[in-house]
Amino acid sequence: MVKKKGVLYELNKNKILFLMLLPTLLYFLINNYLPMIGIYYAFVQFDFHSSNLFQMAFVGLKNFEFLWKSGKLVQLTINTIGYNIAFIVLVNVLSISVAVLLSEIRGKWFKKVTQSILFLPYFVSFVILSVIVFNLFNYEQGVLNTMLEKLGSEPINLYAMPKAWIFLIIVFYLWKNFGYSMVIYLASITGISDEYYEAAKIDGANIFQRAWHITLPMLKNTFVILLLFALGGIMKGQFDLFYQMVGNNGLLFSTTDILDTYVYRSLRVTFDMGMATAAGVYQSVFGFILIMTVNGIIRKINKDYALF
Amino acid sequence: MFGKQRKALNVVLSLVLALTLLAACSSNSNSGANTTPTPTTTANGTNAEGNQPTAASGIDTSQRVELQFYMLGNAPKDLPKVEEQINEWLIEDLNATVKFNYTTWTDWDQKYRLLLSTGQDVDLIFTAEWTQYQQYAKSGAFLPLDELLSVAAPKLYEFVPADMWEAVKIDGSIYTVPATYKEYVTGGFVWREDLRVKYDLPKPVDIPTFEAYLEGIKQNEPSIQPLALGGAVDATLEDSYMEFQRQRVGALPYGLHASYHDPANLVGYWGSDEHLADLKVYKNWADKGYFSKNELNETDSNQDKLINGTAAAMLADNPTRFNNTLNQMKSLHPEWDLAYHPFGLTNGYATPVHPIHNGFAIPKNSKKAERALAFYELMVTDERYNLLTQYGFEGVNYTVEDGYYKMVGDNSTNGFAREAMNGWAWRNPDYMLFEPSYDGVEAIFKELDKVQVPDIYTGFAEDYSSYQAERAALEQVEKQYLFPLMAGLVEDVEGGLKTFMEKANQAGLEKIQESYKQQWLQYLQENGIY
Numbered sequence: 001m002v003k004k005k006g007v008l009y010e011l012n013k014n015k016i017l018f019l020m021l022l023p024t025l026l027y028f029l030i031n032n033y034l035p036m037i038g039i040y041y042a043f044v045q046f047d048f049h050s051s052n053l054f055q056m057a058f059v060g061l062k063n064f065e066f067l068w069k070s071g072k073l074v075q076l077t078i079n080t081i082g083y084n085i086a087f088i089v090l091v092n093v094l095s096i097s098v099a100v101l102l103s104e105i106r107g108k109w110f111k112k113v114t115q116s117i118l119f120l121p122y123f124v125s126f127v128i129l130s131v132i133v134f135n136l137f138n139y140e141q142g143v144l145n146t147m148l149e150k151l152g153s154e155p156i157n158l159y160a161m162p163k164a165w166i167f168l169i170i171v172f173y174l175w176k177n178f179g180y181s182m183v184i185y186l187a188s189i190t191g192i193s194d195e196y197y198e199a200a201k202i203d204g205a206n207i208f209q210r211a212w213h214i215t216l217p218m219l220k221n222t223f224v225i226l227l228l229f230a231l232g233g234i235m236k237g238q239f240d241l242f243y244q245m246v247g248n249n250g251l252l253f254s255t256t257d258i259l260d261t262y263v264y265r266s267l268r269v270t271f272d273m274g275m276a277t278a279a280g281v282y283q284s285v286f287g288f289i290l291i292m293t294v295n296g297i298i299r300k301i302n303k304d305y306a307l308f
Numbered sequence: 309m310f311g312k313q314r315k316a317l318n319v320v321l322s323l324v325l326a327l328t329l330l331a332a333c334s335s336n337s338n339s340g341a342n343t344t345p346t347p348t349t350t351a352n353g354t355n356a357e358g359n360q361p362t363a364a365s366g367i368d369t370s371q372r373v374e375l376q377f378y379m380l381g382n383a384p385k386d387l388p389k390v391e392e393q394i395n396e397w398l399i400e401d402l403n404a405t406v407k408f409n410y411t412t413w414t415d416w417d418q419k420y421r422l423l424l425s426t427g428q429d430v431d432l433i434f435t436a437e438w439t440q441y442q443q444y445a446k447s448g449a450f451l452p453l454d455e456l457l458s459v460a461a462p463k464l465y466e467f468v469p470a471d472m473w474e475a476v477k478i479d480g481s482i483y484t485v486p487a488t489y490k491e492y493v494t495g496g497f498v499w500r501e502d503l504r505v506k507y508d509l510p511k512p513v514d515i516p517t518f519e520a521y522l523e524g525i526k527q528n529e530p531s532i533q534p535l536a537l538g539g540a541v542d543a544t545l546e547d548s549y550m551e552f553q554r555q556r557v558g559a560l561p562y563g564l565h566a567s568y569h570d571p572a573n574l575v576g577y578w579g580s581d582e583h584l585a586d587l588k589v590y591k592n593w594a595d596k597g598y599f600s601k602n603e604l605n606e607t608d609s610n611q612d613k614l615i616n617g618t619a620a621a622m623l624a625d626n627p628t629r630f631n632n633t634l635n636q637m638k639s640l641h642p643e644w645d646l647a648y649h650p651f652g653l654t655n656g657y658a659t660p661v662h663p664i665h666n667g668f669a670i671p672k673n674s675k676k677a678e679r680a681l682a683f684y685e686l687m688v689t690d691e692r693y694n695l696l697t698q699y700g701f702e703g704v705n706y707t708v709e710d711g712y713y714k715m716v717g718d719n720s721t722n723g724f725a726r727e728a729m730n731g732w733a734w735r736n737p738d739y740m741l742f743e744p745s746y747d748g749v750e751a752i753f754k755e756l757d758k759v760q761v762p763d764i765y766t767g768f769a770e771d772y773s774s775y776q777a778e779r780a781a782l783e784q785v786e787k788q789y790l791f792p793l794m795a796g797l798v799e800d801v802e803g804g805l806k807t808f809m810e811k812a813n814q815a816g817l818e819k820i821q822e823s824y825k826q827q828w829l830q831y832l833q834e835n836g837i838y
Contacts, residue, residue, distance in 0.1 A: 045773075046425065047447060047448070048424070048425070048444075048447050048448040048449045048672055049448050062777070063777075065777035066776070066777040066778075066780040066781050069777050069778060069780070069781035069815055069816065071814060072784065130607070131607070134602070134605055134607070138600070138602045138605070139600065139601035139602050140533075140600055140601065140602070157601050157602070159601070159602045159604070159605055160601070160797055246605075247539060247604065247605050247607075248539040248540070248604050248605070248787060248791060249539075249602075249604040249605050249791075249792075250604070250787045250788040250789060250790075250791040250792045251604075251792045251797055253787070253788045254788075257788075262784065265783060265784060265787060266780035266781070266783055266784060267418075267780065268417065268418075268783075272776060273421075273425055275776065275777070275780065
């Protein structure tokens with residue numbers, strides 16, 4: 001063990017390095033830490049007469065009231081977390097398996113084309129997605145119902161079937177997003193040294209054994225880090241996706257309403273700074289607790305994989 | 309070997325981080341561009357040497373200032389040219405320049421709120437009852453103009469009739485400069501006249517004839533949706549239906565109802581027998597296929613659906629917008645025709661637009677209030693300023709033929725269409741130019757003039773601070789349980805209404821209604837309406 005020296009000594013010793021770090025630190029301080037003062041808005045009654053935040057009347061938790069007044073907070077939290085867990089698990093499973101498959105394909109041209117086709121939906125805007133979905137499923141002229149009618153069966157009104165949307169939202173999320181993380185996994189597979197595979201081949205391992213015993217374990221690092229990133233945003237949901245696909249259709253809210261859409265709708269009529277901040281604080285605190293817990297668990301299991 | 313893998317991982321990670329950073333940047337710049345314009349205050353410094361302004365009003369113009377002007381909607385393409393010309397005149401007149409800012413229509417309500425509440429540099433901002441002028445004025449977001457008007461804008465003060473100044477007062481003070489152009493924004497049936505004639509259907513003048521028309525379209529034109537509603541069924545269906553059938557005094561919120569003829573009798577409409585009966589009417593329309601089963605997810609505007617021929621009627625639209633729809637339809641399908649029947653003619657009364665409907669206010673923290681007001685006076689009363697900001701450059705953007713406005717080129721080639729700056733609030737009837745098709749609107753207005761009565765609803769300023777949380781919660785319940793009912797998506801209407809009422813009461817409906825009623829009665833009493 002090296003003897004502990006003071007902070008000043010450390011600063012002096014690596015002053016060039018710290019100087020190089022300074023812009024980044026400032027960036028985070030100004031853009032991410034200073035705005036946190038605004039959290040105080042969640043606890044005051046906003047009014048135009050006070051010239052600054054700290055003169056406004058302190059109201060305690062009153063701004064948080066609207067979150068549970070309609071009795072939906074629990075359901076919203078469950079929906080938000082449920083969807084996100086489904087997204088994270090399915091996106092990772094799907095993208096890892098496709099990445100492994102693609103990495104085994106040697107045909108360069110085919111590989112590139114497949115990769116691009118899978119990646120492209122990532123650039124489709126959610127607004128366009130909503131139009132596509134509406135044209136597929138609307139009752140009178142939708143593609144699905146036109147097909148059903150041609151086949152002689154009854155048309156179905158998907159926009160009145162809340163349960164179906166759990167499936168649809170997840171499917172469209174995957175369609176749009178899995179190409180992105182697949183590329184990341186593919187890049188990290190490319191980084192695995194060929195020596196392992198050659199050695200395994202000589203030992204007689206077949207293609208499945210190689211994937212299972214070499215590729216997958218090597219991807220663990222990337223997986224853990226992507227997982228932690230994703231968990232940090234678990235309470236944020238995917239506002240655009242839900243809002244665009246479901247819109248104003250109240251019939252579907254029981255299964256498709258997440259915190260973000262709920263807050264958005266509430267505050268469209270009463271855009272109150274206090275209430276808007278309160279909703280944000282609730283999401284952030286919840287997300288913070290979640291990521292600390294998961295990171296803690298990972299630290300316990302394997303210190304190297306933890307984010308911090 | 310392990311080091312090598314570690315390295316690859318690092319590369320991947322930095323890639324991810326860089327991408328997220330980029331994503332964050334782009335989204336920032338998106339929202340940032342709209343909400344936070346770069347502060348270009350020229351208040352100190354660039355004072356023109358000895359360039360004494362020629363303004364007649366008694367305000368101090370020794371310092372050059374830049375005024376920040378905010379309007380909702382999209383800026384016209386030629387705005388920079390117009391701004392340049394205005395500034396040229398303005399430096400001479402008031403030793404000031406102006407920056408015209410536009411919010412775009414995306415999330416304008418949030419942006420509006422942020423502009424007012426974050427202490428941004430705003431000197432003039434649009435107000436209307438639909439931007440919650442009354443509530444903002446009541447909560448102190450705007451500067452009282454009573455004294456300032458006679459000092460900074462005496463001409464404007466004269467120009468606007470006294471009763472209009474009186475009508476925009478909130479708690480005894482003037483907070484906005486109302487527009488003086490008189491119009492009607494009341495509803496009326498809109499339908500395809502060519503189809504009506506073709507199939508010999510009755511002219512819609514009330515609900516039974518309207519239903520007969522819809523039925524006729526359904527029978528004869530199976531590919532056209534008889535009625536366009538869109539996702540906002542609360543406005544397009546309930547509010548319109550209430551306006552016509554139950555003669556509601558205004559678009560009262562929270563399921564309250566009072567008829568125009570008996571405004572003090574404010575009762576709960578939601579959950580009542582009347583409500584149930586009306587919901588059954590909507591359900592009946594839905595079952596007969598007058599509107600789509602997926603109306604709530606519809607994103608095309610109702611007007612667009614009429615124009616491109618996918619729908620054949622609207623329950624209600626105002627005369628001016630009807631005329632726009634008609635014009636656009638005619639330009640695409642000259643052989644089609646659209647007709648209009650104002651509710652007022654059937655019901656025997658119509659309310660001209662309330663002065664609050666279009667106005668401009670000065671936010672409380674503006675530091676250039678005097679100059680801003682003096683500039684606004686020029687916009688309204690000076691012909692040069694007014695014509696330029698309403699119609700663009702004469703000869704380039706428009707010409708005047710036989711006293712009518714004529715656009716140069718068309719919507720896509722012309723950088724400044726008629727009223728492209730959304731200058732509804734600074735319209736001056738003395739200078740206004742109309743297209744020939746406006747004659748139709750004017751004819752409607754003339755008819756409505758015969759049955760006009762004052763608007764007694766819009767002057768009311770609701771104070772919802774005591775039931776804010778309940779209000780937000782109620783909004784949710786309404787969307788989740790009432791909207792599907794209105795759109796005819798709930799098979800058991802009675803049961804659905806019961807569920808809705810249960811949830812609404814849980815959210816605090818009674819508390820809201822009680823408090824609203826109290827304020828409403830007080831307002832009626834104070835204004836001598838009760």
